[in-house]
Amino acid sequence: MGCCQSCFFKLPISDDNKNNRREQEQRWENHHPQQQQQQHVRTKHSSQSTNGTETTGGHGGGGGVPSFTEFSFTDLRAATNNFSPEFIVSESGEKAPNVVYKGRLQNQNISNNRSWIAVKKFTKLAWPDPKQFAEEAWGVGKLRHKRVANLIGYCCDGDERLLVAEYMPNDTLSKHLFHWENQTIEWAMRLRVALYITEALDYCSSEGRPLYHDLNAYRVLFDENGDPRLSCFGLMKNSMDGKSYSTNLAYTPPEYLRNGRVTPESVIFSFGTVLLDLLSGKHIPPSHALDMIRGKNILLLMDSHLEGNFSTEEATVVFDLASRCLQYDPGERPNTKDLVTTLAPLQNKPDVLSYVMLGIPKHEEAPPTPQHPLSPMGDACSRMDLTAIHQILVMTHYKDDEGTNELSFQEWTQQMKDMLEARKRGDVAFRDKDFKTAVECYSQVAMLQLRVVKPG
CATH class of the missing domain: 1.10.510.10 (Transferase(Phosphotransferase) domain 1)
Known part of the structure; x- marks a missing residue:
């Protein structure tokens, strides 16, 4: 169950999915106003146990467990590389009726850069009633203890039923x-x-x-410190029946x-x-x-x-x-x-x-990746705003900003070469719709522009 090092973009939720979810939530609120209020409270306080004694989820001196939340199917599909067989971590593999995958989310709410998750995907129609599945998931999701691989979310899109838990990287008992x-x-x-x-x-x-x-013995998992934890998946039935x-x-x-x-x-x-x-x-x-x-x-x-x-x-x-x-x-x-x-x-x-x-x-x-403010081009790429990207390219023509550091001719020449190479890589990535690489390259160009001064 070793972790691979690939990382995935968090894909946007389509307008259709958003509208469907809003309609489902509105119907739920109309019929269950009291339970909706309780769920709001549980979202706010789900990282705390009712006795208030266990809030770290066994992460030692690090941050706490993420609050329980609802994930979109699009998020989880991207995190598991479209539910790739290579991401299966359940002992029985694809033969199991309910398969467990590892996945990775780009989620700022997951503390200490712990973006790896475990995703249990139920068989179709295992839980035909979405309301009952959600209620069961919320019941387990409010639990927080350092001896449990805690449940941090669920998905109830269409007929898809999934649970999301903390990922334990050191295999099973x-x-x-x-x-x-x-x-x-x-x-x-x-x-x-x-x-x-x-x-x-x-x-x-x-x-x-x-x-x-x-x-x-399959339900006992070992966390990053080798401590044994009880899988939260066993706290829910495999099906509604x-x-x-x-x-x-x-x-x-x-x-x-x-x-x-x-x-x-x-x-x-x-x-x-x-x-x-x-x-x-x-x-x-x-x-x-x-x-x-x-x-x-x-x-x-x-x-x-x-x-x-x-x-x-x-x-x-x-x-x-x-x-x-x-x-x-x-x-x-x-x-x-x-x-x-x-x-x-x-x-x-x-x-x-x-x-x-x-x-x-x-x-x-791994140390957290330093967060630097994006350049206007980087921000436009991160939002996939093609109109803004085009306007920036037309208006700037990659003009160099004025700098304050005086460099030797050799240093200036090398930095200009670096900036040109980064610009070319960004253009290629942009044409290939590899927006992550484009953001990195254009940000590198912007940083070099701030440092470069033409030798006098």
């Missing part, structure tokens, strides 16, 4: 646990993963979102097989299977694992790659917790607070950074 190449996840990191995910589940439960669909479990879940809770309903206790059962994954390094049927735990054969269940590098006492506590999560009777399973209380004391390397334990390089944030 499934990849690190089952398909590792250089090193397996060390024991202390596995304990950290278990704790962080329970903290995410406990937060969601406290905020009135106790249901999580398809909780498994209520079918909550997909083929990604190897072992479904027994009560779901009986009545087809997901409950908070079902989430605890699924977390128990994740604990088994962390302990064993492989998929083990819960019934088989329970038999071995009861027979005191827990060492046979442990990942052989951890041999000699884990605490038997700590492993016993985690196995006991897993067995409680996997109880057939939902009422006998622990709640999320019990999970946190049990796992928190087991953390034995609190000062070691996650990316070190994962054995991945530290993510270095």
